[in-house]
Every structure is written in C-alpha cells, then in structure tokens.
Amino acid sequence: MTILSFTIILFLGAVTAGIIGSLSGLGGGIVVIPLLTILLGVDLHYAIGAALVSVIATSSGSAAAYVREGITNMRLGMFLEIATTAGAVAGALIATVAPSSYIAVIFGGALIFSAVNSLRKKEEHVVKESSSLAVKLKLPSTYPVKKGEEVAYGTKNVIGGFSMMGLAGMMSGLLGIGSGAFKVIAMDTIMRIPFKVSTTTSNFMMGVTALASSVIYIQKGYIEPGICLPVMIGVLIGAMIGSKILMVADPKKLRVFFAFIILFLAINMIYNGIKGNI
Numbered sequence: 001m002t003i004l005s006f007t008i009i010l011f012l013g014a015v016t017a018g019i020i021g022s023l024s025g026l027g028g029g030i031v032v033i034p035l036l037t038i039l040l041g042v043d044l045h046y047a048i049g050a051a052l053v054s055v056i057a058t059s060s061g062s063a064a065a066y067v068r069e070g071i072t073n074m075r076l077g078m079f080l081e082i083a084t085t086a087g088a089v090a091g092a093l094i095a096t097v098a099p100s101s102y103i104a105v106i107f108g109g110a111l112i113f114s115a116v117n118s119l120r121k122k123e124e125h126v127v128k129e130s131s132s133l134a135v136k137l138k139l140p141s142t143y144p145v146k147k148g149e150e151v152a153y154g155t156k157n158v159i160g161g162f163s164m165m166g167l168a169g170m171m172s173g174l175l176g177i178g179s180g181a182f183k184v185i186a187m188d189t190i191m192r193i194p195f196k197v198s199t200t201t202s203n204f205m206m207g208v209t210a211l212a213s214s215v216i217y218i219q220k221g222y223i224e225p226g227i228c229l230p231v232m233i234g235v236l237i238g239a240m241i242g243s244k245i246l247m248v249a250d251p252k253k254l255r256v257f258f259a260f261i262i263l264f265l266a267i268n269m270i271y272n273g274i275k276g277n278i
Contacts, residue, residue, distance in 0.1 A: 018238020087169025104273030
C-alpha cells in the first residue's frame, strides 16, 4: 500500500469514525483504533496516540460551545481533573509496557460497556441537597433551561465520584478513548449531577485528560504526525457532519444502530487480541 492510498483510506475512515462517534456520543476513538489496527495493520500504541490527538481536537471544539452556554460546571470539572489527569498518566505508562494483545482485549471490554451504557434510559434528575464536602468545595451550581431561567442543583458523594474519575482517566490513557461513559457514571450516577451538566462537563474534561496521557505517548515516540493529522482532520469533519445528522434524525434509533456497530468492533478487537493478531 502506498503512502497516498494509506492516507486517503485513513482520512475517509476517520470521517466515518467522527460521524459514528458523534451520533453514538462515544467519540471517534472507538472506531479509529480498530480501523488502524485491524484494517491497516498499524501498531496499537501508534493507534492509541492518534486517537488521543483526535479526542483533544474534538473535545476542544465542542467544549467551548457548552462553556459559552453556561451548562458546563467548570469548578467541578477542574476539581475532578485532578483524578482523571493522574489516572491518565498512570494508564499511559501502563500502556507503553503492556502487551498489545492485552490492551486490545481490555479495549473491547470497554467498548461493550460504553455501548451498553449509551443505551440505558437517561432521566434528568435534580438533587437539591449537597454533601458537606461538596458545599465546602463550592461544587453545587446552576444551569440554564430557558432564556433567563436557571435550575439549581446539588452534589452528592464527592469521594466516590472522584475515585471513579481516577479509573476513567486510567482507561483514557490506557486505551486512547475519551472514557465519557465512565465520567458520566461518576457524575450522573454517583454524584447525582443532572445528566445535561454531567455530559457537557465530561466533554470539557476529555481534552485535558487526553492531553495529559498524550505527553507520555509523545515521549515514547508513539505520536506519528503522518497518522495523527489525517485522523484529527477526518474526525473533526465527521463530528460536524454527525451533529448535523443528529439535528434531523431520531437520536434513540441512531444510538441503538451504532451500539450494534460498536459491539461488532468490540468483539473483533477481543478476538484479535486473544489470537495475538494485534
């Protein structure tokens, strides 16, 4: 395969990954890594490095809009980034020494978990009372629902959410994905943050988490510009196309459809990991 044909296939695959990642809400890395490793035969570590770069790019673009709208809880996000950053560095260090086949199996398991989690019924809940630690850290806040109207919400179980964020960061550094499913569980299920706030705050955090782990991959030489550039541009274009489709399509049906695609990719990664093909 020539460099030109490799780049074209990679770019078109990254556009597809961006569309699927945007419509499923799980990010383009879930498709980029199987594309690079299984279809194009790229070493898993270089694939993870490229996926991390795409996470940084897409998170930076979408997070800015949510922050501007006042939905993202910046204080909560920066506090939880302490855990995710530490976890991301640890995960990246583990990834550089762990066998690729083991990482592939874990990646497949994480995809299955993320796909199943994306299908669960998400109900907006607002907790009025906060834990004493949350109050001390000034984590409770408000978010807009209509023009000039805001909803106040509380925060629970700060320690539990902080611990879960450490795991989310480790999975991000180890697998090169945004780990949005783990972050949302930490805020939505454990800390009882409203779903809209937890998803937007998670999006804001993804880029910072990916940046922390990408430093390790740069030091180890796993960030290859020839792979990262077409992936980053393709995923960005795909994410923009996906957001347009999402405006006119039924999001529930789309999530079910893409959940099966993600499950198929997960099974492939696990199979190839067990067989030692990655």
